[in-house]
Amino acid sequence: MLSKKSQYAFKALAYLAERCDEGPVLIADISKKKKIPLKFLENILLELKKAGILDSKKGKGGGYFLKKDPSKVKVAHVIRLVNGPIAMLPCVSLYFYERCKDCNEKSCRLHDMMVEVRDASLNILENRTLKDLIN
Amino acid sequence: MLSKKSQYAFKALAYLAERCDEGPVLIADISKKKKIPLKFLENILLELKKAGILDSKKGKGGGYFLKKDPSKVKVAHVIRLVNGPIAMLPCVSLYFYERCKDCNEKSCRLHDMMVEVRDASLNILENRTLKDLIN
DNA sequence: AATAAGTCTATCAAATTAGTAGGATAATAT
């Protein structure tokens, strides 16, 4: 399951995507409209900024805004950033791979099955962007 | 990601599925061969028994064994039992549904997307069984 | 200089995960 943090991140990103031509948006504004705890949201947005998805401006008239066009930010990328692996097993993850101890990957049928699940999920998540989150 | 408990459960179930015509298998045997902490495995197997997947016999000649044919036990069912929801969001889960607070499901595009991911995953996991875990 | 906003670091409580301990119960063998 996606963490609450991830859900907040998507809500905030969707909100920013809807307003991506209107200049910076206040954290407090997002927090209020999307009912996300302010300080928690601060941390999340900062993280997304450091990851290159958002940018910000300080002082009056400042706030957060998308650094790229919503259609350029993949949902899979956001999940990996905020939530971690998409795969169901470490031995099957593309970005967070870890060898399975005491298990031969070549002959593990669970491995194969989880590769299938991963690919089915990625087929969707790699082809959807923040643009698809806008109503 | 699947918990270690889930991974252990699948290893144990695969082991039992391979030996489903050979009578009861000792917990200690599974623990040793699959390198699963003994006491942890005890708890897991007991849980699977209570869920109706396994049965057991006490005393000499006892042990655990599959209650049904391996081809009758769906992978999706085991995941839900041991790991919990398969869906990425509570508002999209079939067996662990929870309403999304402060979010209108009808107009939430993330919701739609996660329904797609869920169905893509279930399409695989509901159609694979313990039999598919045997080499 | 005052104000408005994001930045940073640290901390905290609750929940979850992974694993352990040890006795209780039941089936079998002698």
Place this chain on the structure above:
DNA sequence: ATATTATCCTACTAATTTGATAGACTTATT
């Protein structure tokens, strides 16, 4: 009967993760 074998059960603990908060700091604007 009783000793042995093996599962059953309840509780506990340690480590990690998650969700959230506090407060001082920095930077931009007026």
